[in-house]
Amino acid sequence: MLDIKLIRQNPDWAKEKLAARSIPNEEVDELLDLDKNRRDLLVQTETLKEKRNTVSQSIAQKKRNKENADQEIADMQQVGADIKSLDAKLEEVNDKMNYILVRLPNFPDDSVPVGPDESTNKEIRKWGKIPEEGFTPKHHWDIGEELGILDFDQAAKVSGSRFVYYIGMGARLERAVYNFMLDQHHEEGYTEVIPPYLVNNEAMFGTSQFPKFTEDVYTVMVDENPLTLIPTAEVPLTNYFAGKIIDGKQLPEKVTALSPSFRSEAGSAGRDTRGLIRMHQFNKVEMVKVTDQESSFDELESMTANAENILKKLNLPYHVIVLSSGDASFSSTKTYDLEVWLPAQNKYREVSSCSNCLDFQARRAQIRYRDENGKTKLAHTLNGSGLACGRTVAAILENYQNEDGSVTIPDVLVPYMGGVTKITKENAK
Numbered sequence: 001m002l003d004i005k006l007i008r009q010n011p012d013w014a015k016e017k018l019a020a021r022s023i024p025n026e027e028v029d030e031l032l033d034l035d036k037n038r039r040d041l042l043v044q045t046e047t048l049k050e051k052r053n054t055v056s057q058s059i060a061q062k063k064r065n066k067e068n069a070d071q072e073i074a075d076m077q078q079v080g081a082d083i084k085s086l087d088a089k090l091e092e093v094n095d096k097m098n099y100i101l102v103r104l105p106n107f108p109d110d111s112v113p114v115g116p117d118e119s120t121n122k123e124i125r126k127w128g129k130i131p132e133e134g135f136t137p138k139h140h141w142d143i144g145e146e147l148g149i150l151d152f153d154q155a156a157k158v159s160g161s162r163f164v165y166y167i168g169m170g171a172r173l174e175r176a177v178y179n180f181m182l183d184q185h186h187e188e189g190y191t192e193v194i195p196p197y198l199v200n201n202e203a204m205f206g207t208s209q210f211p212k213f214t215e216d217v218y219t220v221m222v223d224e225n226p227l228t229l230i231p232t233a234e235v236p237l238t239n240y241f242a243g244k245i246i247d248g249k250q251l252p253e254k255v256t257a258l259s260p261s262f263r264s265e266a267g268s269a270g271r272d273t274r275g276l277i278r279m280h281q282f283n284k285v286e287m288v289k290v291t292d293q294e295s296s297f298d299e300l301e302s303m304t305a306n307a308e309n310i311l312k313k314l315n316l317p318y319h320v321i322v323l324s325s326g327d328a329s330f331s332s333t334k335t336y337d338l339e340v341w342l343p344a345q346n347k348y349r350e351v352s353s354c355s356n357c358l359d360f361q362a363r364r365a366q367i368r369y370r371d372e373n374g375k376t377k378l379a380h381t382l383n384g385s386g387l388a389c390g391r392t393v394a395a396i397l398e399n400y401q402n403e404d405g406s407v408t409i410p411d412v413l414v415p416y417m418g419g420v421t422k423i424t425k426e427n428a429k
Contacts, residue, residue: 001208001363002104004035004097017107020114020325027100034097041090048083052076102205103212106360108325109297109334115324121337122324127308128317130341131399137343138405140397141275144170146405147428152274161273162265162280164390168429169420173396173409174283176416178258178389181285181310185386188306190256190287195236197259198227203239206365208331208357215266229262233286234383241290242365245376251369252299253290256386258283276390277349283389289382292369293359296380297334300356303384304336307352310387313412316395317341319348331357338387340395351391354384 007014011032015025055072062069108114113122144150149170155163166174182192198220204210209217209231218229230236237255246253261284272278287306291299304320311318323335332355339348359378362368367379400408406424409417420427 001102001360002107003359003363004031004101008032008035014107018104020108021105021328022116022326023104027104031097031100031104034093034100038090038093038097041086041093045083045086045090048079048086052079052083055079102364105330106333106357108328109356112322112328112334113324114326116326117324118327120324121321121327124320124322124336126317126319127312128315128341130317131343133343133401133403135403137398138401139275139344140342140394143397143401143405143407147407147423147425149173149423149428150276160280162278164276164279169417169423169427170393172417172420173413173423174389174393176409176413177392177396178283178285179416180313180413181386181389182256182258184310184313185256185285185287185306188254188309190254190306193237193240193255193257195230195233195240195257195259197230197236198222199230199235199239200225200227203235203242204228206242207235207238207361208364209235212330216264218262218264230259231263232261232284232383232385233257233259234288237286237288238290238361238367238381238383239365241367241379244367246290246367246369246379248292248369248371251290251292251379252295254287255289256285256287258285258389260284276394279390282391285386285389287354287384287386290362290367290369291380291382292371293377293380296356296358296382300334300336300354300382303382304338304354307338307354307384307386310392311338311340311351314392314396314410316392316399316410318351323353329353329355331355331360333358333360340391341399342395343398343401349391349395350388351395352385352387355382357381357383 015028018028055076059069059072113120141150149167151165151167155165186192201210217231219226237257261282263280265278265280268278287303289299289303318338318340321337323337328335335353335355337350338352340351342349358380361381362378368376369379370376396410397407400410402408406422408422409420414421
C-alpha cells in the first residue's frame with residue numbers, strides 16, 4: 001500500500017508515476033480531496049473534544065461549588081451529538097479513502113521503462129546457446145504424452161482443464177527439479193520453510209493479492225472462515241514476518257519454500273491451453289527476502305542471480321528482461337523476468353519473476369525492523385520464483401529432447417534421478 005503522506009507531499013510526481021501504471025489523474029485527485037476532507041474533519045473533532053474536556057472540568061467544578069451547570073450540560077450534550085456526527089462522517093471518508101488506496105499499484109522505479117504492456121519490456125542480457133537439433137523439435141506435451149510421463153487427458157476427466165498427472169519418470173523429474181532448486185537456495189543462504197497452503201484474508205491483503213485479485217484465487221470455507229489456497233508461497237513466506245519488529249542486524253532475512261500454487265487463471269481463456277505453462281495447480285520454489293530500506297535493490301540483483309544460477313546449472317538458454325511500468329505486478333516497484341527458451345515454440349517463456357516491493361507490502365502487513373539507532377522502520381520485501389517447476393520441466397523436455405523421442409537428463413539432475421541419464425519409453429515408468 002502506498003504512503004498517503006508521500007502522495008500528499010508530491011502530488012504531481014505521484015500522478016506521473018501512477019499514470020505509468022494506467023491510473024488516471026482523476027483518481028489521485030479524488031484521493032487527495034478525501035484526504036483533505038479527512039484532515040479537516042479530524043481538526044473539527046479534536047477541537048470539539050478539547051472543548052468537551054474543558055467544559056467537563058468546568059461542570060465538575062461548578063458541581064463541587066454547588067453552582068448551576070444546566071446550560072453547560074445542555075451544551076455538552078449538543079457537542080457530544082456533533083462529535084458523533086463528525087465521527088460518522090470521518091469513518092465514511094476513511095472507508096472511501098481506503099477503497100482507493102488499497103487498489104493503487106506500487107510506484108514504478110525510475111529505472112523501469114515506461115510503457116503500457118509487455119511490448120515495452122526491455123531485454124537486459126542473454127545466456128546460453130539456443131540448441132540446433134537437426135530435427136523438428138516437439139512440444140513438451142507431445143514429448144511427455146508419447147513417453148507416458150505426462151497425462152493431461154485423464155487429469156481433465158478427474159479435475160478439468162489445466163491439470164496434469166505426472167507419471168513415473170515424469171514425477172521423478174519434477175521431484176528432482178525442485179529438490180535441486182531447494183538445495184541450491186540452501187547453499188545461497190536461504191532458510192527452507194514448509195508453510196501453510198491455506199491462508200486467511202489478512203495474509204492475502206498483506207501481500208497485496210486482496211482486494212485487487214479476489215477472482216484469481218480459490219477460496220474454501222474452514223470452520224465457517226474463508227481460507228484461500230495460496231497462489232504462490234510468497235504469501236505465507238512474507239506473512240511469516242507480519243506484525244514483527246526484526247532486529248536490523250538480522251537483515252536480510254532470506255527464506256525459500258516449495259509449495260503447490262493454485263490459480264484460477266481468470267481471463268486466460270484460449271491462452272496456453274495445452275502443456276505445463278499455464279496451470280490451475282503447479283509446484284513452485286519461491287524465494288522471499290526482507291531487507292532494510294537501503295539495500296533492497298542490491299538484494300533484488302542478488303535474488304535474480306540466484307534464479308539465473310538454477311538455469312545456468314541446468315544449461316537452459318534464457319534471457320532477462322526488466323518489465324515495463326504497465327506489465328509489472330501490482331505490488332512491485334521493479335521486476336526482472338527470466339524467460340527460458342522453448343524450442344518448439346521458438347521463443348522465450350517466463351520461468352521466474354523477481355520483484356522488489358519496497359515497503360508496499362510491509363505497510364499492509366506491518367513488517368518492521370529496528371535500525372542501529374533504535375528507530376523502527378518499515379522493511380522492504382522481495383520475492384522471486386526460483387523456479388516455477390512445471391515450466392522448468394517443460395524447458396528440460398524440449399531442450400534436452402532427442403530425435404528418437406527420448407530425453408537426456410541434465411547432468412546436475414542425474415544424482416537426483418538415481419543415476420538415470422535418459423528417459424526412454426522403456427524406463428519411463
